[in-house]
Amino acid sequence: MRLLVAIANHGNGNVIYLEQLLAAYRQMPIKVSVVILSNIPKNLGHNIEVLVGVPSSNPWSLPFAHRQLFLDRLDDYDLFVYSEDDTLLHWDNIKSFLDSLPTLEGSESPGFIRTETAPDGAVSYSTCHSFFRWIPNSVKRRNGHLWAKYSNEHAALYIATRDQLKAAIKAGGFPIAPHEGRFDMLCSAATDIYTRGGLQRIVCIDRLHDFSLPHLPNKYIGKLGLPAEEMKWQVEALRKIADGRLSSHELLNPETKLPGCFGSKFLREKTERKWLELLTGHSHQVLVWGAGDGLFEASLETEKRHVTVFPLNSVMAECCRRRGLKVLPVNGSSFPSGKGKFDTIILSDVLHLVEDPLAILKDLHARLTPHGQILARIPNLHHVRLRRRRITDKRFKITWTREGLGATPFSPKAFQALAKKAGFLKTEIISVPSERFKRINGFSLGLFAEALSPYLYMRAKHR
Numbered sequence: 388m389r390l391l392v393a394i395a396n397h398g399n400g401n402v403i404y405l406e407q408l409l410a411a412y413r414q415m416p417i418k419v420s421v422v423i424l425s426n427i428p429k430n431l432g433h434n435i436e437v438l439v440g441v442p443s444s445n446p447w448s449l450p451f452a453h454r455q456l457f458l459d460r461l462d463d464y465d466l467f468v469y470s471e472d473d474t475l476l477h478w479d480n481i482k483s484f485l486d487s488l489p490t491l492e493g494s495e496s497p498g499f500i501r502t503e504t505a506p507d508g509a510v511s512y513s514t515c516h517s518f519f520r521w522i523p524n525s526v527k528r529r530n531g532h533l534w535a536k537y538s539n540e541h542a543a544l545y546i547a548t549r550d551q552l553k554a555a556i557k558a559g560g561f562p563i564a565p566h567e568g569r570f571d572m573l574c575s576a577a578t579d580i581y582t583r584g585g586l587q588r589i590v591c592i593d594r595l596h597d598f599s600l601p602h603l604p605n606k607y608i609g610k611l612g613l614p615a616e617e618m619k620w621q622v623e624a625l626r627k628i629a630d631g632r633l634s635s636h637e638l639l640n641p642e643t644k645l646p647g648c649f650g651s652k653f654l655r656e657k658t659e660r661k662w663l664e665l666l667t668g669h670s671h672q673v674l675v676w677g678a679g680d681g682l683f684e685a686s687l688e689t690e691k692r693h694v695t696v697f698p699l700n701s702v703m704a705e706c707c708r709r710r711g712l713k714v715l716p717v718n719g720s721s722f723p724s725g726k727g728k729f730d731t732i733i734l735s736d737v738l739h740l741v742e743d744p745l746a747i748l749k750d751l752h753a754r755l756t757p758h759g760q761i762l763a764r765i766p767n768l769h770h771v772r773l774r775r776r777r778i779t780d781k782r783f784k785i786t787w788t789r790e791g792l793g794a795t796p797f798s799p800k801a802f803q804a805l806a807k808k809a810g811f812l813k814t815e816i817i818s819v820p821s822e823r824f825k826r827i828n829g830f831s832l833g834l835f836a837e838a839l840s841p842y843l844y845m846r847a848k849h850r
Contacts, residue, residue, distance in 0.1 A: 388417040388483075393466040393574075394452035395424045396472040397446060397639040403485045404603040408434065415478045417538070420464070426454040428749045432761040448565035450576035456564055458551060468700060469550055469577060471543040475500060475601045483597035484546050490530035491589070496551060498581075498588035501602040503612060514539050515613035518642050518651035521699025523700045524635040525589070526625050532593040535625050537640065540578040540588050541570065544600060547580060550755050567782060569646060581694075592622045611657070614661040617680070617706060624705035633701035638677050639740045640700060644793035647780040649773070650766035653678035654703060658686040661819055661844060662702035665762050666692070670731040676722075678753060680705035685814045687733075689755075695729070699737075721750060728756045734763040736842075738802075739794045748809035748847075755849065761811070763845045768796040799837060799845075819845035 392412055396405050409431065412419050422436045422502045423429070426449060429437055431731045438456060442448045453469045466485075470476060478497065500514040514537070525536035547555070555561045560583030565630050568575050568582070591598055595618070612619075627633040641652035656679050666673070671691055675684045678696035680703055695713045698704040709712045715723050738744050749760060767773075776783045785791045789794045793804075797805075799816040806814045818836035837843065 388466065388697070389464045390415070390417055390419045390466045390468065391421060391457070391460055392421045392468045392470065393424055393473050394421065394470050395450040395453070396429075397426055397449050398428075399669060401592065404475075407430075407603060408470070408472065408475060411477055413480070417496060419805040422453075422456060424449055424456075428710070429453075442563075443565045444589050445565065445572060447572040451565040452574060454575070458556070458563075459687050461549065461552060462753075464644065464806055467547050467549070469545055469713075471573075471577070473603045474543040475603055476544060477563045480597065480600065481546065483591075483594065487529075488548070490532070491534075492529070493804050494554070494585050494587045495529075495534075495589055495766060496547070496581075496586040498590050499598050500538070500539075500542060500590060501538060501542055502599045503602050503608050504564075505605070505608045511608065511612035511614040512615070512618050512644060512803075513607045513612040513733050514542055514600075515618070516611040516655065518606075518648055520641065520654055520700075521621055521653040522630055523625070523637060523702060526592075526629045526635070527537060527589075527673075528629065532591050533626060533629055534589040534591050535585070536589050536793045540581045541574045542600060543577055543602070545577060545580055547586070551580075551586060555580045555584030555586060558583070558585040567646070569644075569648065571647075592625055592736060597621065598777040604647060616708075618751070620701050620709050624702040627705075628701055631706075634716070635701070635818055636717055636719060638697075638717065638741070639699070639737060640793065641737075642739060643740070646780070648790075649766060650676070650736075650739065650794055652699075652740060656683035656697065656735065658683055660766075661719055661817070662762075664685070665817075665844065665846065669758065670760075672727070672729045672731075672756075674729040674732045674751075674754065676732055676734050676747070677741075678712075679703055681710040681712050683735070684712055722754060727754075728759070729754055729848070730756050730759050732759070732761045736763065736764055739764050739765045739768070739797050744795060745805055745808055748805060748811075749751070749795050752810045758847065761806075761847045762847075763802070763847070764798050764842050765802075765845070767837070767840055767843050768792070768794070769798055769838065770841055774838075797843075799843060800844075806845075809847075810849075811847040812850050815845065815846040819844065 426441045442451045484497045503513045519539035520792050522536045603640045628635050643650045644647050673694045675696045678684050678698040684696050696707050697715045704714050818840040820839040
């Protein structure tokens with residue numbers, strides 16, 4: 388077994404982490420060749436090759452230097468690893484990868500996720516954040532173990548056999564030229580083999596520890612990432628889906644097709660002050676349609692305000708239940724019948740993502756009390772910064788339709804027309820300009836408030 392490892396290490400940063408990586412590779416019981424991709428010459432000790440040169444003027448293109456290296460030495464090695472310089476890979480991880488390959492089918496390939504450890508020893512999964520999620524209908528059993536797809540393909544590292552690499556090259560999924568796609572260059576360099584090369588990246592949820600990699604800086608602690616306890620909740624839900632005890636249905640795809648997944652639904656959402664302001668008053672029975680993991684939803688509960696959730700999928704439903712929320716079962720996009728009336732129904736960053744927003748609004752219209760309201764928030768796809776990027780950034784020059792965006796590009800007028808068709812007599816658009824544009828908004832006397840607001844809040848009432 389001959390292993391070629393390419394590690395991207397820009398400048399003199401991360402040396403403390405790079406040394407830990409090199410120590411781990413030196414201890415492996417197989418022949419390992421390590422090549423450091425760098426923008427400057429450096430001496431890293433015996434048998435460590437340094438390949439100097441950045442593929443383009445963009446310093447973030449450095450990781451793409453591994454492409455030509457792997458092509459040039461394709462027939463000299465059996466196994467290939469590309470890695471960022473702060474993600475630790477042990478021999479046990481490689482062995483788990485190799486042992487699993489014969490049990491998988493077709494183009495399936497074992498994937499990894501990253502972890503971080505807080506000073507108190509608490510572990511979180513930094514790969515798991517924002518709008519990324521376990522795909523409920525991807526759960527499958529292979530040789531007695533459960534595997535599932537996690538929508539974030541980026542783990543700052545990938546492993547491929549020679550045959551897998553050849554297949555990715557043949558599929559055109561291993562381009563040499565640095566590029567940005569759905570994500571930036573750094574992430575694209577580490578994920579093309581999955582997103583373009585035909586490999587289906589899946590993770591063994593029964594052996595999650597074997598496919599977890601430490602992110603040595605631990606810099607996302609307290610900022611993003613899924614706590615280990617909550618990962619257990621989600622894995623338990625996946626097991627129930629595999630056994631047929633929970634539905635694999637999803638209300639919608641929370642990820643848009645825009646670069647960086649702009650406008651996607653964050654599943655671990657913080658409470659915005661504006662939501663609390665809009666709920667002040669008569670809202671006693673609240674429904675959140677398309678709920679995430681319950682963190683936001685639980686924050687809305689008070690002694691007088693009771694929150695029910697209709698979650699995105701069964702994995703999110705399990706998280707909401709663990710937080711003590713009342714959860715409606717997800718077996719289809721329609722709201723379960725006979726579940727009572729609500730004073731307020733919240734649609735937080737989901738209305739633009741559903742296939743048929745009019746049908747959803749009509750369905751929810753019937754679930755409101757006589758004086759009830761629907762409160763919706765949508766990412767403003769007509770925001771001034773986004774308009775500028777559509778001119779200056781070629782990645783944003785895409786078809787500005789639902790099919791091209793993976794989302795409906797609502798304008799305030801379009802929402803008001805939609806709400807009227809759904810039976811609402813009164814609608815209101817509430818703009819909240821970002822801090823950066825508040826002064827401009829003041830100078831313009833609020834004339835450009837909608838264009839300066841990253842999100843638009845919308846209220847629709849019976850009367």
